[in-house]
Amino acid sequence: MAKRKADFGTLYKGSPGQWSWIAHRITGIAVTLFLFAHIVDTAVVGWGPDAYNRVTSVYHNWVVKLLELGLVAAVLYHAINGVKVMIMDFWPSTTRYFRAMSLVSTGLFLISTAAVTVIMAPGILNDALGWNL
């Protein structure tokens, strides 16, 4: 059978479920890897103020703060999408409203991430550009 033209060279446009599935994976892996590092840096508090304050000063770097904003966004995505997954897993009849739920969860994620960005941006800009917002 000849391969259809559509088999080649097109961007795969799957159902929203496939995009949220891969985003759930990526955010989950990212948060887990950060968690490993974060347990170590927090545990340093047991070695006294000099050691701990030295470690936490890393978090005051603006590049690290940008990564931190990404971390918050990843946690928010994983949490909100996780709720959507659980609703459909425990009440399978709700898959009928799958598209609506995808829209709502994506909207909640975008709104909450925008709010967090507005809150965190002054601190990042102050450190990056020497502003005093």
Place this chain on the structure above:
Amino acid sequence: MATTERRAPSEHPAGRSRRGAMGYGGRERPAGGWELWTWLFMRISGVVLLFLAVGHVLIMHVLDEGVDRVDFGFVAARWDNPFWRTWDWALLTLALLHGVNGMRVVIQDYVRPIGWRFAVNMFFYVVGFMLFVLGTVVVFTFDPSRWPGAS
């Protein structure tokens, strides 16, 4: 010939899908045994982490100056309250279990050779366990009075 590799639900090793044919939602619910318990654990811990992890991130990283205010004195004052020590220990435990089990599921999909899969899984189990011990010891033994005047 254009073929699809997807197997019918009835051929899936985990057993027949108990959900609709659409395949929405999370990982297909396993038929039973250990896999069903980990599937259930991911969802129950997920609900708890919704409060523990999102709350932690908002309190520590977003609101009220975020990490700018976090230093030794801040932790000493915070962990003066057993409520926050308990919160942080519960977060440590559930986040590690949820994260390492999530890694196991992902590794099942992408690391096919059985020896490599064992090695990568073991790496996460061992590191996760060591971090659990480290975090537990620090959360419950931290005593700022060992450094007078620091906070």
